[in-house]
Amino acid sequence: MKENKYDDPSFFEAYGNMTRSRKGLDGAGEWHALKQLLPNFKGKRVLDLGCGYGWHCRYAAENGAVSVVGIDLSTKMLEKAQSFTTDHRIHYQNTAIEDLEFSPERFDVVLSSLAIHYLADFDGLVKKIYQLLSLRGVFVFSVEHPVFTAYGSQDWIYDSKGNKTHWPVDNYFNEGKRKAIFLGQEVIKYHRTLDTYVNGLLSHGFTITGFVEPSPEEHMLAQDPDWKEELRRPMMLIISSTKNVKA
Ligand SMILES: C[S@@+](CC[C@H](N)C(=O)[O-])C[C@H]1O[C@@H](n2cnc3c(N)ncnc32)[C@H](O)[C@@H]1O
DSSP, rough: OOOOOGHHHHHHHHTTTSHHHHHHGSTTHHHHHHHOOOOOOOTTTTEEETTOOOOHHHHHHHHSSSSSEEEEEEEEHHHHHHOOOOOOTTTEOOOOOOOOOTTTEEEEEEEEOOOGGGGGHHHHHHHHHHEEEEEEEEEEEEEEOOOHSSSSSSOEEEETTOOOEEEOOOTTTOEEEEEEETTEEEEEEEEOOOHHHHHHHHTTTTEEEEEOOOOOOHHHHHHHHGGGGHHHHHEEEEEEEOOOOOO
């Protein structure tokens, strides 16, 4: 089931107030880590899954991509993305990731930032991405970390004084749908184990080239003490991989 939460006006507005929405890539806590795992975009044909405002599409184009396709389920997010650019190399398409249809080997790089945890079928997605990538093509994605998604509620456990005592992790091996509270609203996300992410890639012919659980950099901790909370549990997982000939 595809849930188009980002077209809900109040959710869209709340998302627009997030630091990452106001400041772009530099306002995203994991950008320093994701950037390290991105390939050289020069001359590459790029696909961004769940592109949102299109920050990563523009980054790819600014760094030499010959064409960039950004797809998203939300028309509001795509309108916003379009408003930021007139670059003729970037094309936005209102399509669900589940309904991806492109010719084989149509892209050299597939990237996705924080969208794949909205998808029920990771295995099916990896199979499709393998087909639409050229040989040695790169697939890089970030998702919410399995430790973050396992319990479901996506909130701390508090003591009677309102202090955050710990992050709950439970039902880790029970993969699937979770009803999370995000930006004050119930949002459907999908929990998967690390095993599923890693072996999903390996079993479909990808070689894993990078694996990061991003944490705040020193200067972020110095600038804003709120980042310290992000040292208590992993929130995101970033994996880069390369398409190889299947054994
Ligand atoms: C957290 S936002 C991330 C946006 C962008 N990738 C970024 O990092 O700035 C998640 C995006 O995924 C999109 N999305 C969620 N489920 C989707 C689906 N099934 N197909 C396509 N896009 C989807 C949402 O509409 C939203 O724009």
